[in-house]
Structure formats: structure tokens, C-alpha cells
Amino acid sequence: MEGIAIMTSGGDAAGMNPAVKSAVDYSIKQGLKPFLIRNGLRGMIDGDIAEATREDVSGILHRGGTVLRSSRSKRFFEYEYRKQAYDNLQKLGINKLIVIGGDGSFAALNQFYADFGVPFAGIPATIDNDIPGTDYCLGVDTALNMIRDSIDSIRDTATSFSRAFVIETMGRHCGYLAMVSALSSGAEICIVPELEYDLDAIGERLRKDMKDGRGYILAIVAEGTNMAEYLTRWIKVNLNMEARLTVLGHVQRGGSPTVRDRIMAYKFAVAAVDSLQAGNTNKIMIYKDGVLGTEDIETVNSTKVELNDQILQLCEHLSK
Numbered sequence: 001m002e003g004i005a006i007m008t009s010g011g012d013a014a015g016m017n018p019a020v021k022s023a024v025d026y027s028i029k030q031g032l033k034p035f036l037i038r039n040g041l042r043g044m045i046d047g048d049i050a051e052a053t054r055e056d057v058s059g060i061l062h063r064g065g066t067v068l069r070s071s072r073s074k075r076f077f078e079y080e081y082r083k084q085a086y087d088n089l090q091k092l093g094i095n096k097l098i099v100i101g102g103d104g105s106f107a108a109l110n111q112f113y114a115d116f117g118v119p120f121a122g123i124p125a126t127i128d129n130d131i132p133g134t135d136y137c138l139g140v141d142t143a144l145n146m147i148r149d150s151i152d153s154i155r156d157t158a159t160s161f162s163r164a165f166v167i168e169t170m171g172r173h174c175g176y177l178a179m180v181s182a183l184s185s186g187a188e189i190c191i192v193p194e195l196e197y198d199l200d201a202i203g204e205r206l207r208k209d210m211k212d213g214r215g216y217i218l219a220i221v222a223e224g225t226n227m228a229e230y231l232t233r234w235i236k237v238n239l240n241m242e243a244r245l246t247v248l249g250h251v252q253r254g255g256s257p258t259v260r261d262r263i264m265a266y267k268f269a270v271a272a273v274d275s276l277q278a279g280n281t282n283k284i285m286i287y288k289d290g291v292l293g294t295e296d297i298e299t300v301n302s303t304k305v306e307l308n309d310q311i312l313q314l315c316e317h318l319s320k
């Protein structure tokens, strides 16, 4: 029986557990022998690898994070350690890999493929939604719902105290979480790396709104802009309104995966096993314009992520 190993790597994301479970279940159905690599790339180097049992993957589907655990590994950049990882796989008869992670993990496995020719399939999982070629990455919907709950709570206190709240979302250099959250929570301001902002225009617009009775303000700022603290001070001084900053931080990464993340995890996992079974060597699973497909890792690695035009257009008026 051919050995196939499944791992999670890089930033954890809700949806990783259902993806692991589906990948194991479907691999068995396809006559493969699934293994689990724990602790991501670090575990691959250290030989933290064992054949998957039913118990390993039962009762995990509804859990956030990754039961396999994850890591960011400096050692994996060095050939010597990648060779050690390869030897570990060889000993166990593993000749196919599924990696559930982000662009960094895909680059790592592509380097591993170039070194030793071990085919892999990548399942996009990162709350940042910043992987080129796919409209969706596992974890995004759960993170958005988490952010929605937080903003709803903040609105309660903002309205009670007639205050402005600046809320910083994660996303590294990508403004997707901030934009969708600003739209779904009816925020007054949205500052993201992808859109130019104009504080003078924002000031003029909101001063007029306040004259017309606006009592509180919600501003969503993407971490990639580094603007959250500045904007909080700016609101105090320029709008003469009490302002507070909430950095949502890692709460955005946790929580039980939503229905969307569970179903997408299932679809991506089945597609990943099928892709490897079809003889593909280094493809990333994608979901584009409502259709499931695959993309070459080279294309994913060399393309800049582009945000959906419609979302950009809908948010434009919130940054000026």
C-alpha cells in the first residue's frame, strides 16, 4: 500500500481539523495508507510521524486550530534538515504528501519536491485569504464570524458611550478580513493596504454625519497598514470624540470551524487526494469563481494576490 502523509503547517486556521479527517478517511477509501505528521515541518524533520488511526481523527471535526499542531521552522530552509525529513519519510514508505497551510508551507514543500521528488498537494488554509489563485482559504469564514461577534460587542459599548472604536484585524499584508468585516458590520471607516485613504475627506464626511446626529464611529483597520494607533489619536484630535483602540489579535484564529469551513475542508481534502492519485506532483487546490480546481505551485508562488474588485469597490467610500 502506498503511504501518504498529511500535515498542517504555518499559521493554524479553523478548518484544518476537518481537512485532516477528510484526507485520512478518503485516503483509506482510495486504498492508500495515511500517516500523520505532527508539529508541521519541525515534526517532519524530527520524525514525529505515525500511521493514522481512526481514533486520531475521530471527534476532531468541530475543533478549532489543528490537533496535529503546527510550526514555523528555520531548519527547513537548510538542505541538511530537509534530507533528514526525507529519510524519515523513506523509512515509513511515504511517497506522497498533503500539506494544509499557507504560501510559506507550499514554498517549503516545493523546495522539498525539487530536492527529492516527493509529490505533494497543497490545501490553502490561512485566515489571511492571501494565497494567489484561490478565492477561498480554510479558516477565513470562521475568522470573519469571530470578528463579526467582536465588532457587535464593541458596538454595544461604543453606542452606550458615544465613542469611536478603532478595531485592528489580522491579515498580514492583505486587507481582506478588514474589508469584509467593515462591510458586514456597517463600519464608517476602513483602512487597508489595497486602498488609498484620505483622512481629510474622512474627517469632512464624519463631521457632517455627527452634525446630523451620528453618535459613535466604528473604524476597521488592517494590521498591514500599521495605522490603528495613529487613526485612534487622529479621531480624538480631529473629530473631538473619545476614541479607543481594540487589537483583536489571535482570537481571530480560534473557534470551532463554521459550516462553510467544514464543507470546504472536505472538498479540498478529497480534491488533494484525487490530484495525487491522478499523478499530479505539486499542485495547490483552489476555489475560483465558485469552481474547485488546481493551480501549479509556480504560478501560486510567482503571482501577487489580487483582491476581488467588487469588494474593493464596495469599500472605497469607507477610506475617504
Ligand SMILES: Nc1ncnc2c1ncn2[C@@H]1O[C@H](COP(=O)(O)OP(=O)(O)O)[C@@H](O)[C@H]1O
Pocket: 009, 010, 011, 041, 071, 072, 073, 074, 075, 076, 077, 078, 101, 102, 103, 104, 105, 106, 107, 108, 109, 111, 126
Ligand atoms: N523557500 C522555502 N524553503 C524552505 N522552507 C520554507 C520556504 N518558505 C517557507 N518555508 C517554511 O515554511 C514554514 C511555514 O511558512 P509560513 O510563511 O510561516 O506559514 P504559512 O504556510 O502559513 O504561509 C516556514 O516557517 C519555513 O519553515
Ligand SMILES: O=P(O)(O)OC[C@H]1O[C@](O)(COP(=O)(O)O)[C@@H](O)[C@@H]1O
Pocket: 010, 011, 012, 102, 103, 125, 126, 127, 128, 170, 171, 172, 223, 253
Ligand atoms: O501567530 P503569529 O506568529 O503571531 O503570526 C501572526 C500572523 O499570522 C496570521 O494570523 C496568519 O498568517 P499565516 O496563515 O500566513 O501564518 C496573520 O494574520 C498574522 O499576521
Ligand SMILES: [Mg+2]
Pocket: 010, 102, 103, 104, 126
Ligand atoms: Mg502565509
